[in-house]
Amino acid sequence: MKSTLLKLASLTLLALLATTTAFAQNARLQIDHIDRLFPNAVETIDVRVDGALLQIASKFLDKNRANEAQVKDLLNVLKGVYVKGVEFDQANQFTEQDVEAVRQQLNAPGWSKIVGVRSKRDGDNVEVSLMLNNGLIEGIGVLVTSPKQLMVVNVVGPIDPEKITELRGSFGIPKDFDFDFSGSSRRRN
Amino acid sequence: MTQLQKMFRVMFVAAMMLALLTPVADAQTAFTPKGKGFNDVVKYIEKNYSAKKTKIPMLGLAKFAIWMVRPAGVKGFKLAVFEDQNFIKRADTISFSQAMRQSFKKDWSPLVQFSSKRDGASHTFIYVKQTKKDVEFAVATLGESEAVVVQAKFNPDAAAKFLENPKIMGISLGNSIRGNNTIATNRPPKPNAPASTPAAASDDSSKRVVIKDGNSDADTAPVQPTSRAVLTTNDENNPPLPAAENASAAKTTEASKPVEVKTPPREDTLRIETRLVNLNVKALDKSGKPITNLKPEDFAVFEDGTKQEVAHFKPVNAPVNLILLLDLSGSTQKKRKGMIEAANRFIDSLPAGDKISIVAFTRQYKPLTDFTADKVALKTAVKKINKIGGGTAFYDSAWKALDQLGQLSEARKAIVVLTDGEDESLISDRESAHNFDDLIGRASEEDVTIYPIYFSPNSHLNKIGILFGGSGGGLLGGESKSKTARKQLEQLAELTGGEIFSAQREEELETAYKLVANELHTLYSLAYSPDKLKHDGQFRKINVKLTRDGAVAKTRRGYFDR
Structure with a gap:
């Protein structure tokens, strides 16, 4: 009996661990297919900063300074930041499949779309999604498309919304920005 | 001559020709990198673009000093600079991107790869390699005529320590030089600086007429070097103050305020005061x-x-007096041809009565013409911008443009400023005489409408800024300075009743100018x-x-x- 419970507990623990790992892994978007668009693009950007580098970057931040300490904490747990983007001189140089390949990942379980802006006038489209796990953000995915442009930004790693809130005023986040992770972000009135 | 001799002679000539041609052929043979990092990239640039490295004096000594002293944890570096080369033409071989990938194999990881085919193409690649305690960075940039390859090895712990307590060989270099990683806002107004511009506000945006008896002084009248009745006015029906006098009136620091002498008013003073x-x-x-x-x-x-x-x-078609203020900082150096053409078309598109002053600015404010409607003279002046370059003292230059317009008696004044708005005080420790708060305070009170054309030819670099902030800021370094600059330009336009227009490329400038030209003649002028x-x-x-x-x-x- 005891042995069965132990086995069950172990299995449950394993399952939980696997879930957490799976979440962390899923937060990393597969965006290498965009590389094939590079030769024909007029501008390309490819950024890969993994966890080790982020930790090195965090060494340059001072834990004794209030605003830097928050950032340091955030960087220490981040697993990576990845950006890929292409811009063409003419429209329709990439296919809907190129976009769908990213969108499908952002529509997968665990991801929640928090911002979606679509302009019919100029065809611009911005989608911001979060990978949420027990109230913690495990990843951020941003997909930006326009007839001539495709860009994906992917931040991977546990991000505490409280910490992001405390980052207001740093990293380009306006001081009056109000984070609401129940589904929207807005400026304070 | 025997048959053998003839044969030998032919063979000798052939061998000589082959020998002579071999080095040429070798020079033209494309170089393929073999994963040797820095050396491969430099070789690739030299061979594939027939480029020559720029000699950097004392580089060897600097390398030795770095190796000895290891300042800020830097253990060594390699640097190769190629200037004034033609990096557009290259041998028909692998691309720079491929060359970079083949040069940095093994333990190197790509950190940032940016390529643009616009404006003659440019590339920026950053690779990183980590060993146990050290980090090695390699940065290679290739533009139309310049290339730089740098590789440096440093110890992050030592570098962080250096930032906290800058010391070289035990000698302290002062306080912590760790950057303040806060949002890139403008610095607060100087404690002693006026919130706005008293002289400019009262004398330029509004008109005051004071008629005084020659033997009398108003109760708080500025000291005037005169002994006769004075009519001081900036009204358009009257001539303006002499330039020097008016310029001094426009100075706004506390120290330069006119000295005020308080004397009791005399009964024979006739004081009529009005303001437009x-x-x-x-x-x-x-x-x-x-x-x-x-x-x-x-x-x-x-x-x-x-x-x-x-x-x-005055109706919308009344003539306008405007300053065309051109940012000639380094970022626009390669865009001058397009800038000149667009400015010329802008000049042509304005009605004959409009008076323009062309002004270039870097760290200095350089008027190239006075206010004139002579379009030939204006276009001749615009050509001069090719030879000007330097930093960006935007706040001070905009301030001086307001001073210059303040010397005009006519109404309907505007500034069209072509800039990325990145004042040096935003992106470096360089101080400006006026900060943005000073400028916005003054601009919002004056009768000058400002039309910024946000010209950011390097805006693609801001994409890198997602991480590093392009010209400062980003995920790892605070808000992008370019964003702050753009916001400031938007504010200037908004508070002066103008509009902001954008141009990322030279070819977009003409459209932006057209929009400004249309806007200029949608303005009515009123005075009360x-x-x-x-x-x-x-x-x-x-x-x-x-x-x-x-x-x-x-x-x-x-x-x-x-």
Whole structure:
């Protein structure tokens, strides 16, 4: 009996661990297919900063300074930041499949779309999604498309919304920005 | 000659030719990198573009010093610079991107790879390699005519320690030089600096007429070197002050304020004081389109809620006096041809009566012409921008442009400024005489409408700024400075009743200028004399209403009654 419970507990623990790992892994978007668009693009950007580098970057931040300490904490747990983007001189140089390949990942379980802006006038489209796990953000995915442009930004790693809130005023986040992770972000009135 | 001799001679000539051709062929043979990092990249550039490294004096000594002293944890570096080369033509071989990938194999990881085919192509690659305690960075950039390859090895712990306590060989270099990683806002106003520009606000945006008896002084009159009756006016019906006199009046620091002598008023003083408040007003219909056929009676001007009588009115087609202020900082160096062509077309597109002053700015304010309607002279001046380059003292230059316009007696003044708005004080420790708060305070009170053309030819680099902030900032370094600069330009336009336009490329400049030219002649000019003058330094809020249904008016927000 005891042995069965132990086995069950172990299995449950394993399952939980696997879930957490799976979440962390899923937060990393597969965006290498965009590389094939590079030769024909007029501008390309490819950024890969993994966890080790982020930790090195965090060494340059001072834990004794209030605003830097928050950032340091955030960087220490981040697993990576990845950006890929292409811009063409003419429209329709990439296919809907190129976009769908990213969108499908952002529509997968665990991801929640928090911002979606679509302009019919100029065809611009911005989608911001979060990978949420027990109230913690495990990843951020941003997909930006326009007839001539495709860009994906992917931040991977546990991000505490409280910490992001405390980052207001740093990293380009306006001081009056109000984070609401129940589904929207807005400026304070 | 025997047959053998002939054969030998032919063979000798052939061998000589082959020997002579071999080095040429070898030089033209494309070089393929073999994963040797820095050396491979340099070799690739040398061979594939037939480029020569720029000799850097004392580089060897610097390397030795770095190796010995290891400042900031830097253990060594390699540097190769190629200047004034042609990196557009290259041997028909692998691309620079491929060369980079093949040069940095093994333990190297790509960190940033940016390529642009625009404007003659440019590439930026950053690779990183980590060993146990050290980090090695390699940065290679290749532009139209320049290339730089740097590789440096450093110990992050030592570098972080250096930032906290900068010391080289035990000698302290001062306090911590760790960057302040806060949002890239402008620095607060200087404690002693005035919130706005007293002299400029009272003398430039408004007109005051003081008639004094020669033997008398007003109670707080500035000292005037005169012994006769003085008529001091900036009204358009009267000549302006001499330039030097007026320029000194426009100075705004506390130290340069005119000395005020307090003497009791004498009974024989005749003091008549009036003030003209000039407004550039844009009228828009319900759909946001400019209305250009309004008459004076269509406008109602309110100051602090009290209706004022409009004393002067000029329609939209009245001539404009404008300064075309051109940012000639390094970022625009390669765009000059397009800038000149677009500026010339802008000059051509303006009505004959408009007077323009062409001004270049770097760290210095350089008027290239006075206000003139002579389009040939203006275009000749525009050509001169090819030879100018330097930093970006945007705030100080905009300030001086306001000074320059302040010397004009006519109304209808505007500044068209082509810039990325990144004042040096935003992106470096360099101080400017006026900060943005000073500038916005003054600009919002004057009768000068500002039209910024946000020209950011390096905006693609800001994509890298997602991480590093392009010209400062980003995920790892605070808000992008370029964003702050753009916001500031938007504010300047908004508070002066103007509009901001954008151009990322040279070819977009013409469109931006066209829009500005159209905008300039959607402005009405109104002037009124306030019913009450208090000189209490308080802000007087101006509101312009239109009698037409749904129509709205845009103008500056008010002025300080000093």
